[in-house]
Amino acid sequence: MFGGLHEECGVMGIFAGRKAPVAEYAYLGLYALQHRGQESCGIAVSEDGLFRQHRGDGLVAEVFSEEQLAHLGQGSIAVGHVRYSTTGGKNPNNIQPVVVCHVKGNMALCHNGNLVNANELRRAHELKGAIFHGTADTESMIYTIVGERLTAPSTEEAVARAMPRLQGAYSCVLMTATKLIAFRDPNGFRPLCYGRTESGEFIVASESCALDAVGAHLIRDIEPGEILVFSGQGVQSDRRHCGGRRALCVFEYIYFARPDSVIEGASVHAARLMAGKFLAKESPAQADVVIGVPDSGLDAALGFAQQSGIRYGVGFLKNKYVGRSFIAPSQQMREKAVRIKLNVIRETVEGKRVVLVDDSIVRGTTCSRIVRLLRDSGAKEVHMRVSAPPFKHPCYFGTDVDSEENLIACQLDSVEEIARAIGVDSLAYLSIDAAHQIAGLQGMSYCDGCFTGNYPIAVPAGQSKHKFEQPIHSGN
């Protein structure tokens, strides 16, 4: 609602091994993953090797009607995808799952992440006569896998042979007529886990909250580099690409993932509480009440309050009816209609010194508007605390943390300047060190490139990261 940063995708896969309401599983799971992508979504089902699919622009609630869900029907396998794309121009051919037919049969692929060598791959395929319907790197990935499939004895072997050529972030589910294959890049940038329902279906999902949504219990995360195959022969793991440098996006914990998810054995909600506690230790404030910006800042605000002993309060009422179809007020009304989405609960802040917690400051415009609302409602002081370090570098691995022009932390030289720009009495970010400590408690290593500029693998130099995410150019 307030123009934050976005994860680029969520994936979901179901392997029932017999006729089951797999489309419905996918539908429920995508609802739980909707926070990872709101632009488009789709589901593909395999019933005895026949594929059916439905995809469209919009939320799961908009794309799937009862009819369409019924049309997808029952099957033995399904995959689903929610997508957020970073460019305005939407190409319908980019909506996933991408379902294709090749010489050995069919496949449907769902991809969360971003390849850093997408351009080179694409060029190489094009030189052999390949045609591309969309602009996403998913088609390059498919050509690479299908190219290997010409000689590989199975699709999973084709995936294994293709992986060394796929550089970057990819957490994928791939459906064939009879198998569900889940695989994750050797760095493990994006999460991917699986579990099982009591009736025996295997569920693969970007986050464990999707497992909860369909009543499955979490078994474990797919390992970075692992290829996991669900088939009539049970579950087989191919770990030939495991063992690389782990680099899970630290931002998943403190920003993207749903609080009720568990990633790498750790609760996302707990990580956010902890971020608030670290903030309180690193950057305390003299204040009467701690409030969070709904919904993104609430967990860290509670953590800040618990650590600091300052009272936790409910500072805002978020209007849950203001959604996509809200008609933007006319110029004349815009000034007035500031509190339609978010209204201050005056009782909480009037006459108080307020600690305001949120999980990020992107452009700063929303933030300064909220600060003004607080002051208009009688807050005496506003001390902003941000539960993540400042973004200073673009992300090449599947989020839209992008160009430096859009990031206030790149535009302004110091925290003091940002504080002045957004109008707060004091401002502090979580330290990178603290972010590592939160992460380190789980004994993992992480990617923090968007904070530090140190990326775990080489990134393309001197080139926009979204080369193909534009209206298609054409030669002659």
Added chain:
Amino acid sequence: MFGGLHEECGVMGIFAGRKAPVAEYAYLGLYALQHRGQESCGIAVSEDGLFRQHRGDGLVAEVFSEEQLAHLGQGSIAVGHVRYSTTGGKNPNNIQPVVVCHVKGNMALCHNGNLVNANELRRAHELKGAIFHGTADTESMIYTIVGERLTAPSTEEAVARAMPRLQGAYSCVLMTATKLIAFRDPNGFRPLCYGRTESGEFIVASESCALDAVGAHLIRDIEPGEILVFSGQGVQSDRRHCGGRRALCVFEYIYFARPDSVIEGASVHAARLMAGKFLAKESPAQADVVIGVPDSGLDAALGFAQQSGIRYGVGFLKNKYVGRSFIAPSQQMREKAVRIKLNVIRETVEGKRVVLVDDSIVRGTTCSRIVRLLRDSGAKEVHMRVSAPPFKHPCYFGTDVDSEENLIACQLDSVEEIARAIGVDSLAYLSIDAAHQIAGLQGMSYCDGCFTGNYPIAVPAGQSKHKFEQPIHSGN
């Protein structure tokens, strides 16, 4: 979402006195009042005495498109309404505002409340040849006012003369070609307040949150019995019917109204915090964490935690994407898809003794499902605390607290039985005495008929309160 109790309406009126975007004011205000009625809504605008209107079934977001808002256009006065009706069969003629033409001109009426003598009034008008398009008591109210208008020198005088014949709850806005008239029954069952924007428009609304939404500051509540007229001559107050027994619905504070609203000078959010505190005092629990059911129980849970010293926790993740268009899972999936709307944050409750706070228990089914979720997530004990007394009696004044068959507190003899039914280790309700204390702090008297069965005015005996809210019967 979980089948709670409902307020029946919200009203909104704007008097600009010159050409202004009054439809847009109404639109924004209705968004802020949407929690008071989700079944239908409408806006009527007067531009130099010409009335335009648009009404429809559904949420504000569904009924008003950009085109329709543009069609309503600018004007000097507007009224708007959101409606919740208690019966399944929707009669489009009941959607408000009701716009009619009579011998002296036009009027558009919006009504929040319920007349207890609607049947007698209707019968009396029918015997004089009146015809009724809808089933709501609003038409009876209009006939009564129009009947007086035949001889009264002005519409406001007609309203004043009609009021003694209108028994029950009514907080209304009435638009004529050149005036906006707000009036409230002498008991003041339902709230009604007004304020002014910086550019000079007067705004009348059921709750002050609608004033905030359009950038108006609250002036004061309309007095019980008061008739307030906004016209080219300024603001005139007729208080001839003031001074009766005040009987504001206590339920507005602890259940219906939006937390950021201020009613009779008191913050609704503060009232809910206080309810939690009283609960903690009256019915303490030995526990490790206090959680609230989102969103209705969160404020009281925080109050309980503050009073008791037990840690406040975030117990649930509510999926904000699950709305009206969510397709109910098939029989086969229903068992599994329990956590799609509300998922437990296991981290918060696992291995803990939990105090679970909500603002009511209606049928008990939702409640017992939530309790089961908590236990499945490892909660060791669940102590439920309800921040209102148990409903035991129907409401005749504009809510759907209705038949005793649907209220678990009527069906079961004791709190212990209810506790067993919903599966909690202990259960306590707020005492009626505490409810009065919360209220009493504002020096007001209240209607608590739904808790006590003592109503401030006589209610119809031996008759359903919704006689006309059914498909129309017909004689010959």
Added chain:
Amino acid sequence: MFGGLHEECGVMGIFAGRKAPVAEYAYLGLYALQHRGQESCGIAVSEDGLFRQHRGDGLVAEVFSEEQLAHLGQGSIAVGHVRYSTTGGKNPNNIQPVVVCHVKGNMALCHNGNLVNANELRRAHELKGAIFHGTADTESMIYTIVGERLTAPSTEEAVARAMPRLQGAYSCVLMTATKLIAFRDPNGFRPLCYGRTESGEFIVASESCALDAVGAHLIRDIEPGEILVFSGQGVQSDRRHCGGRRALCVFEYIYFARPDSVIEGASVHAARLMAGKFLAKESPAQADVVIGVPDSGLDAALGFAQQSGIRYGVGFLKNKYVGRSFIAPSQQMREKAVRIKLNVIRETVEGKRVVLVDDSIVRGTTCSRIVRLLRDSGAKEVHMRVSAPPFKHPCYFGTDVDSEENLIACQLDSVEEIARAIGVDSLAYLSIDAAHQIAGLQGMSYCDGCFTGNYPIAVPAGQSKHKFEQPIHSGN
């Protein structure tokens, strides 16, 4: 499509006397009557005295979904209506059937026609405290009937007592809980007939084509002045108001009604063929081919060809896909996109002297565009023949033949001037005498006020005929 003149309504009634798919009968019948009104439509059903209704703006195809038809369900009686209103501003309260509740029960009324004393009636009711939701004269009619019903022993008797006060055109169906009452004004301006299906349901409809559509055979027309009651007691006719001067709209035969309908025992198609033949006799032309403007001029063109011996040809291809949702071309394209709706079949007209037949010339703009198309396609001469006399006077009885400013025949002094204006080599209208002869063959007398200015009953002097068909004005 080309802005012709419009009938204002069509009505439909079904009396099954037992549970039957009466809503479906109404749905099918309204499809057959759609040419009589395309702005809004509605159906009301009585099931054991319970009324259900659905109404909306748009075509039958747009207003009724499968769900809504199912919701109306089965019943013993139904009435339906299609409406064309002459003003842009649509008031949803004018959509029929108008369903109301009065002291003796319910009724649903559908009205085709126009009252000339609507204003006086309305005023009289308003002075007694009546309120009006819409602007149509139907509400005045209902108040008049309901007023009589207070003392009359039955609804049909109330209708009979009300009729002397209702002046103008009205062909109505009225549904009570147990009866279907059809009645027609004593002049019989608008058609109304009834028939019966093989399974015994009685069907009342504006035109017999609606009887065909539901498989009913035509019994006879309702007589001018007749009240026909369908009830458990069978069919009763009240003819106390019969015997007045018959004045069926002559325009029904030569313009409005569907060619496959039979009115007063005569085929509409035959009347149109005959109009063409008279035209050929009265105003012959030296030509090579006779063509009609689709669809309105085709029948008369065939008659002209048969009488004159000149070859009948197909002159145009009408694009049946160009409907309401066609997006008007941009300014830049408008000049070019002349043949998207209607394309000339060059083969038929190239190098030929063409007789072009249509049933009217309203403003002349469409006509001159068509003539230009013909010339561009190589027609050597264009001789236009119009199968009705020129409209020179407004209609007060249920059509939109309206203000003189919009009628080319009023604006220009002579047929020669009109011919010049539309660019034809010769032009002739059907004579009023011939129109009478076509009519006279059926031994009837007709209203030809729009041609002659002689109306069968007094019409309101010095006043727009559509006083209330405007946005509502309001006093104070």
Added chain:
Amino acid sequence: MFGGLHEECGVMGIFAGRKAPVAEYAYLGLYALQHRGQESCGIAVSEDGLFRQHRGDGLVAEVFSEEQLAHLGQGSIAVGHVRYSTTGGKNPNNIQPVVVCHVKGNMALCHNGNLVNANELRRAHELKGAIFHGTADTESMIYTIVGERLTAPSTEEAVARAMPRLQGAYSCVLMTATKLIAFRDPNGFRPLCYGRTESGEFIVASESCALDAVGAHLIRDIEPGEILVFSGQGVQSDRRHCGGRRALCVFEYIYFARPDSVIEGASVHAARLMAGKFLAKESPAQADVVIGVPDSGLDAALGFAQQSGIRYGVGFLKNKYVGRSFIAPSQQMREKAVRIKLNVIRETVEGKRVVLVDDSIVRGTTCSRIVRLLRDSGAKEVHMRVSAPPFKHPCYFGTDVDSEENLIACQLDSVEEIARAIGVDSLAYLSIDAAHQIAGLQGMSYCDGCFTGNYPIAVPAGQSKHKFEQPIHSGN
């Protein structure tokens, strides 16, 4: 409406060479070609080499909103397509134009026709690693062209080199960043013509009626085998593949094309009149009136009447409001609702011996229903005349004249049996010889494979013609 046979596609191309409303041209043109395909449609626009596209299921009126047309905007080139597919399962990836990116740039292809070697082509590409998104042969065509483009100096040369490998029917328009290329298979199965507007835009279209719709004049047909290139260098024709055996589908004249179109210099309307005349000579009837089934039989009925001297009559009224959204009557009503789509004009047929003309009998069910309607309306005799020879063989070149099971002429041994089956007094088809004479008048040779089984080129043996038009199968 009555389940006839279908053409499979229509194509449209615009080359403006400078910024122009090319999307609007395409929109208008597709409206004129809508009869060639009603299942899906699409438009792609090139603005300075940037491609924009919009495609969807449904009619042009349903797929294109004002917004979407505006989004396509202005450009220098556009291509458009309407599609009818013969299988129920719609694959959204089959909707055209197919827009792809390859190593040398972009292209958008629209194809009308059917390749007979689609399977072999596809297999060959798949063996090189190709992936297919849809099931239509258009992707095989693109791979073939793109494969040649790797070495060819231009796209038109790539097309020229690819054509020998493309066997079957194809009339195509192909857009690159700067060129519009139209090409047609050497047999010229499907029509394709071009023209120019007065403002200089070149228009390519399946039929000349689309040229009329946008105000362009017809220049000539694209020659069978010709490649016509529109670019900044003007218009270039490559005829290296011209000169083969011409085999225009004879069915275009007598069935598919719009009567106002001109194909190979001959009027389609004239061909249909002539078919009626031949019918009257070959198979006269003793009758009182000749009527046609609307709209497909009207032209030939008029020809039959002109030749035989029997009076031409209007036998039916077709309800133009019964379209896609018509709700099928319930079982109970189906028997009754026979005349909702097509009602007999009793006046025309009662007591008469009737010649009934239509352009085909497919399954026979619609036909026998119509015959029954005529008899129920009093027709004494019904003599059916069909203005085409009987279909006895599947078509492999772009229509859905398909399996023998669905064709009554294959199922029954003799014309007499068919006559008995549909209940007519006599029945006659146009002779193949006459069909050739109609065709021969234009000095052309034609494909009449669906009548004779003699195809101009080899067709695949022992294999369904729609191999890929099914839900996708998948191996492993």
